[in-house]
Amino acid sequence: MNILYEDNALVVLDKPAGLSSEEGIPAALRQHWDTPDAFVGVVHRLDTGVSGLMVFARTPAAAAALSRQITQSQEAYAVQDGRAEGRAEAPCFVKQYRAVLSGGPNDALPAAGTLRDWLFKDSRRGRVFPVSRPRKGVREAVLEYRIVRQTQDACLAEITLHTGRTHQIRVQFASRKHPLWGDGKYGSRVKGAIALQSCGLQFVHPDTGRIMNFTLPLPDTAPWNLFAE
Template sequence: MILYQDAALVVVNKPAGLSSEAGLPARLRELWGQPDAYVGIVHRLDTGVSGLMVCARTPKAAAALTRQITQSQEAYAVLDGRAAPAQNTLPAPVFTKQYRAVLAGAPDETLPEHGILRDYLFKDSRKGRVFPVSRPRKGVREAVLEYRITASNGTLSLADITLHTGRTHQIRVQFASRRHPLWGDGKYGSHFKGTIALQSARLCFLHPETGEPMEFALEKPDTAPWNV
C-alpha cells in the first residue's frame, strides 16, 4: 500500500473499499505503529475507487501541498477558458491527477474518442448523489475534465482522464450523463456488478520541502474488466 514515504509525506496505493478521510489515516497509523501520527488528507478518492494518493505527515507539508492543488486548479481554469490569468497564476499545473476508467459502450456522438467534458454539477447531500444541471445556481459547481479513449471492444472502452476540477463523483457523473457509466458504478447507471473500474493512475507534484518534482504511476490492472 505504501509506495514512498519520508518525513514530510507518504504516497499510497489506496485499495477500493477504504475511505480516504477516516480509513486511510487509521490504516497508516496502524502500519506505522503510531496511533497519534499526523496524517494530512489534501485530496480524496471515493471509497469505492482505488489508486494513488499523497498524504502529508506534517501540517507544514499539508499547507504546501494544498497550496499546490489550489494554484494548479487556477492554472487549469486559465488553460480551459474558465478564467483569465491573474498576476500570480502558474503557467502550468504542478499538481496533476490522472485516472483511467472502464466505460460502458464505444465512442459515439455524445462521447467522441477524445475531448473535454464541461458540466454544472449539483451535490444532493441528502441523497448522496451528484446531478448534472443546465445552468449555474446556488450549490452548483462547474466541472471540467479531459479524456482520451485508448481502447474499445464495442461493449466497453478504456479511457485516460485528467481532472481540471475536483468535484464529488465528478468522473462518474460526467460520463454517466452521456450514457457511458463506469463499469460497476451502479449508483450512476452501470448494469455491471463489481468494484467501480476507476483508478487514480498517475500523480505528479512538487515535494513540499525540497521542491523536487515527484511522479508516481500505476500499471493498468490485468484482470477483467480492465483487459478491454
C-alpha cells in the same frame, strides 16, 4: 494498502477500493507506523469505491504546501480551459485517472475532448446530478479525456481532472450514457467494483522542491484485462 514512497514529510500509496481516504487510510497509516496520534494530512480525496494513487502529508507544513499546489493547479487549469483569465501556467499538482466506460465513442462522446458540466451535489441522497445552469449549490466540473482502447461494448479512457468535484468523473460520463463499469449508482448494469483508478500523480516535494511522479500499471483484473496488450 501499498505504500510506494515515504519520508518525513509525506507518504504516497496505492489506496485499495473499499477503504475511505478521509478515515480508513489515516487509521491504517497510524497502525502501520504504530503511532496512534501521528499527524496524517488529507489534501485530496478518492471515493471509497475507487482505488489508486494518493499522497498524504506527515506534517502540517507539508499539508499546507501540498494544498497550495492543488489550489495553484486548479487556477492554472481554469485559465487553460477558459474559465478564468490570466497567464497560463503549468499545473504542479496533476491527477490522472483511467476508467472503463460502457459502450464506445459516439456523437455524445467523441474519441477525445473536454467535458464541461454544472453539477449539483445532493448530500441527503448521496448523489450528484448534472443541471442546465448555475445556481446555489451548483459547481462547474471540467475534465479532459481520450479513449485509448475499445472492445465491442466497452472502452478504456484516460482522464485528467481540471476540477475536483464529488463523483465528477462518474457523473460526467454517465450523463452522456457511458457509465463506468460497476457503477450501479450512476447507471451501470454491470455488477462489481467501480472501474476507475487514480493511475498518475505528480507534485512538487514540499521540502526538497523535487518533482515527484508516480504511475500505476493497468490492473490485471476484470474488466481492465479486456484491454491488456
